[in-house]
Amino acid sequence: xxSEWHAWSAFDSARPYLLEFSVDFPLGTFCRRxxxxxxxxxxxxxxxxxxxxTPDLQASGRGPLVSLGDLAWDVLAKPDTTLLPGGDTTGxxxxxxxxxxxxxxxxxxxxxxxxxxVGKIGRDRFxxxxxxxxxxxxxxxxxTLSGQHRTGVILALLDQRGQRAMLTGQGADWExxxxxxxxxxxxxxxxxxxxxxxxxxxxxxxxxxxAARLAKGAGATLSLDPGSFQMIGQMGxxxxxxIVDNIPFDIIFPNDDEARAMSQESxxxxxxAWLRDRYPNALVVLKLDEEGALxxxxxxxxxxxxxxxxxxxxxTGAGDSFGxxxxxxWLAHGDAVRAAELGAQVGGWVVSRFGARPxxxxxxxxxxxxxxxxxxxxxxxxx
Numbered sequence: 067x068x069s070e071w072h073a074w075s076a077f078d079s080a081r082p083y084l085l086e087f088s089v090d091f092p093l094g095t096f097c098r099r100x101x102x103x104x105x106x107x108x109x110x111x112x113x114x115x116x117x118x119x120t121p122d123l124q125a126s127g128r129g130p131l132v133s134l135g136d137l138a139w140d141v142l143a144k145p146d147t148t149l150l151p152g153g154d155t156t157g158x159x160x161x162x163x164x165x166x167x168x169x170x171x172x173x174x175x176x177x178x179x180x181x182x183x184v185g186k187i188g189r190d191r192f193x194x195x196x197x198x199x200x201x202x203x204x205x206x207x208x209x210t211l212s213g214q215h216r217t218g219v220i221l222a223l224l225d226q227r228g229q230r231a232m233l234t235g236q237g238a239d240w241e242x243x244x245x246x247x248x249x250x251x252x253x254x255x256x257x258x259x260x261x262x263x264x265x266x267x268x269x270x271x272x273x274x275x276x277a278a279r280l281a282k283g284a285g286a287t288l289s290l291d292p293g294s295f296q297m298i299g300q301m302g303x304x305x306x307x308x309i310v311d312n313i314p315f316d317i318i319f320p321n322d323d324e325a326r327a328m329s330q331e332s333x334x335x336x337x338x339a340w341l342r343d344r345y346p347n348a349l350v351v352l353k354l355d356e357e358g359a360l361x362x363x364x365x366x367x368x369x370x371x372x373x374x375x376x377x378x379x380x381x382t383g384a385g386d387s388f389g390x391x392x393x394x395x396w397l398a399h400g401d402a403v404r405a406a407e408l409g410a411q412v413g414g415w416v417v418s419r420f421g422a423r424p425x426x427x428x429x430x431x432x433x434x435x436x437x438x439x440x441x442x443x444x445x446x447x448x449x
Contacts, residue, residue: 128256129286130180130206131393134277135167135264136239137185137196137209138218142382142421148226162421163199164220165239166261166291169383169422172203173390173412176426176443177434179397181390182206182251184277186242186270192217193238203423204442210246212238228378228417234263242270252280257397259389262293265309266301275313282314287397290315291389295323303327311344317363317396318345319389321353338362349402351392353385359406371406374414383422388413394439408437 145157163172171181183200187193189211196217200207218237222230242264252258258281264274282288290313292298298306307328318341326332329340334352338360341350349363358373391412395405411433416424426443434444 128397129254130182131171131174131257131259131397132182132184132208132251132255132281132286133167133171133174133259134184134242134274135261135270136165136218137168137183137187137200138165138220138235138237138239139192139196140164140220140222140382140422142222142224142380144224144228144380144420158420160420162423163196164222164383164422165196165218166263166293166386167259168196168200168205169386170259170261170291170390170393171205172200172423173387174394175203175205175390176430176441177391177394177408177412178439178441178444179394180206182208182255184208184248184251186210186212186215186238186246188215188217188238189213190217192219199423208248208251210242212241215241222382224380224382228380230380230382232382239263240267240270242273244273244276247273247277247280249280252277252286253284255281255284255286257287257289257393258282259289259291259393260313260315261291262297262306262310265306266293266297271309278313278315287316288314289317289319289389289393291319291385292321292324292328295321295327298324298327303330307344315345315348317349317351317393319351319353319385319392321385322355325352334360338368351389351402351406353388355381355384358410359388361402361406363402366402369403369406371403371410373410376414376418378417380420381417384413384417386422387416395437408439411437 140162142160142162143157145155147155149155167185168183171183175181183205187196187209193211197207197209215238218239219235221233224230258277260274260278264270278288320328322334325334325337325341329337331337331340334354338350338352342362347364349361349366352360354360356373359371360368361371362368388409392405392409395408396402415430415433430443431445434441
């Protein structure tokens with residue numbers, strides 16, 4: 067097939083949308099700057115990034131946040147009524163940028179902290195659009211291009227309450243190898259964020275663990291999102307804990323279900339106590355949906371931060387937006403409670419809209435401004 071590649075829609079068997087194009091670009095090249103992108107990955111002015119100048123990190127002595135892992139497209143489907151086996155109904159469907167690690171990088175950037183995403187995408191139309199999406203947000207994209215694997219696609223099925231169940235296709239983001247890591251970027255990171263989606267199988271586990279070794283060895287702080295209670299169960303709790311126990315993270319972001327899967331405690335307070343005992347050097351940020359968040363760490367007394375009163379439309383990306391905003395605040399000023407309050411404001415705004423990265427609006431700008439955030443999403447150009 068030469069340099070000609072085909073990208074199909076998420077519903078590959080039906081193949082209703084065929085995108086075909088030709089490229090001639092070496093595999094495995096990192097897309098670090100826009101001028102390094104091949105012609106087909108140069109996006110139009112309508113998708114160009116805002117005129118954003120990130121803060122001078124030399125003043126704070128800390129490098130950028132680097133989020134490593136999954137970059138994919140979310141196919142969101144929310145039926146208007148219950149979808150019966152063999153039945154048909156109407157509903158809302160959207161194709162939106164996704165991937166837990168990429169979402170977190172976007173939300174950290176929107177909340178005012180310079181962010182970089184490291185991952186792997188297919189050399190296809192979905193990869194082109196995903197890269198344009200990140201760059202339009204001001205996130206630096208450190209990407210390996212694959213001709214053997216397609217850009218990932220995630221199907222998110224939403225119920226009438228807005229809660230979601232997800233089917234994750236194993237795309238190029240699952241194939242990242244240690245030798246493909248941008249070592250200089252990881253050695254210069256101020257903070258590295260990992261999700262357990264990079265740990266559930268190998269590859270990409272070896273790449274994630276090597277990234278943690280490089281960044282931590284160079285002085286970066288490290289955070290981990292446990293990713294999925296169901297995947298923890300499928301992998302086996304003990305197998306999962308054996309891996310996590312050897313990652314020197316400073317912050318862990320479980321939700322209620324993930325904390326239960328790890329601790330085997332049904333009560334959030336007891337689950338938090340178990341996590342603190344298991345990981346005494348880490349700050350635990352336990353996300354509890356409408357009940358807010360519980361925080362406790364080596365220098366942080368147990369504190370509950372309230373959730374907002376936003377109406378739940380779509381829970382997709384709620385934890386990622388909370389985590390990205392939390393890290394933006396925590397890396398800027400070190401106050402975990404203030405950071406969680408920012409995360410709650412951002413997460414509440416997200417769940418009241420459709421998708422993991424809804425376009426910024428006046429309400430988001432008002433919330434960020436009230437939390438003293440200076441960023442493009444807050445309507446502030448930092449020069």
